[in-house]
Amino acid sequence: MTTAPTAPSAPTAHLSARGLSKSYTLNGQRVPVLDDATLELTPGRITALVGHSGSGKTTLLQIAGLLLPPDRGSVRIDGQDAWSLSDRARTGLRRSALGFVFHSFNLLPQHTALRNAALPWAGAPADGRRRAVELLDRVGLADRTGHRPGELSAGEQQRVALARALINNPGTVLADEPTGNLDTASERRMLALLREVADEGRSVLLVTHSAAVAAVADEVLTMTDRAPRRTRSARRAQPARPPKSAGRSARKGTAR
Numbered sequence: 001m002t003t004a005p006t007a008p009s010a011p012t013a014h015l016s017a018r019g020l021s022k023s024y025t026l027n028g029q030r031v032p033v034l035d036d037a038t039l040e041l042t043p044g045r046i047t048a049l050v051g052h053s054g055s056g057k058t059t060l061l062q063i064a065g066l067l068l069p070p071d072r073g074s075v076r077i078d079g080q081d082a083w084s085l086s087d088r089a090r091t092g093l094r095r096s097a098l099g100f101v102f103h104s105f106n107l108l109p110q111h112t113a114l115r116n117a118a119l120p121w122a123g124a125p126a127d128g129r130r131r132a133v134e135l136l137d138r139v140g141l142a143d144r145t146g147h148r149p150g151e152l153s154a155g156e157q158q159r160v161a162l163a164r165a166l167i168n169n170p171g172t173v174l175a176d177e178p179t180g181n182l183d184t185a186s187e188r189r190m191l192a193l194l195r196e197v198a199d200e201g202r203s204v205l206l207v208t209h210s211a212a213v214a215a216v217a218d219e220v221l222t223m224t225d226r227a228p229r230r231t232r233s234a235r236r237a238q239p240a241r242p243p244k245s246a247g248r249s250a251r252k253g254t255a256r
């Protein structure tokens with residue numbers, strides 16, 4: 001039996017990016033990847049980002065996630081122009097407003113599920129531990145809190161990663177191929193959890209190669225000519241539940 005976390009209700013942070021350009025330099029050659037890319041995430045919705053390998057999906061997610069600087073353009077989160085903030089302020093914004101799920105889980109092998117889930121939490125340890133327990137319960141891992149990643153299945157590891165992504169109650173979850181290493185049953189379960197996360201009023205960006213995964217999204221963007229283009233509009237007129245109030249308390253901590 002799972003229980004809802006008692007942490008603050010999901011904030012309805014808004015993430016939008018405008019005019020993003022990015023090139024890499026490889027062997028002295030400039031490789032343009034993004035050109036005037038725009039991205040708008042909607043609270044309560046899952047946005048899938050698809051496109052061929054090398055089309056720039058991960059680059060766009062990393063810039064929107066404040067992990068990689070753009071050459072040009074802006075990312076606004078919670079009304080703040082994130083890339084014009086100081087490094088320290090931007091790191092704080094990333095930690096409080098964004099949660100990440102990666103296809104390779106990125107869990108620390110020496111730590112238990114509980115410790116991994118609580119890792120980004122920088123508040124009082126007891127609070128982080130309590131919230132991690134609640135989140136692990138919520139993702140169906142109440143009986144696995146003491147297991148290390150090597151003692152968990154791929155699907156279980158990814159659910160620990162989702163618990164970790166939610167530990168600071170972010171308004172936006174950025175998931176890069178979150179089901180890429182999962183079997184069909186685990187994929188289905190992860191997608192259902194991401195739907196719940198969106199239904200709480202969070203924005204979810206889902207980078208995927210899979211048409212089946214993209215099919216669960218409310219909106220599908222396809223990387224075309226170095227920018228995402230809308231290829232399917234909202235599947236649902238409204239989120240299943242209206243976003244909860246934008247409580248911003250207790251959102252401190254360190255995201256990884």
Ligand SMILES: Nc1ncnc2c1ncn2[C@@H]1O[C@H](COP(=O)(O)OP(=O)(O)OP(=O)(O)O)[C@@H](O)[C@H]1O
Nearest residue numbers: 024025026031033052053054055056057058059060
């Ligand atoms: N650090 C880097 N240095 C040089 N080139 C890079 C770097 N990171 C990515 N690239 C190149 O930029 C392009 C876009 O990469 P990116 O990972 O964003 O694409 P993607 O659409 O996510 O690909 P995939 O679906 O295969 O993961 C690719 O051609 C890639 O080789």
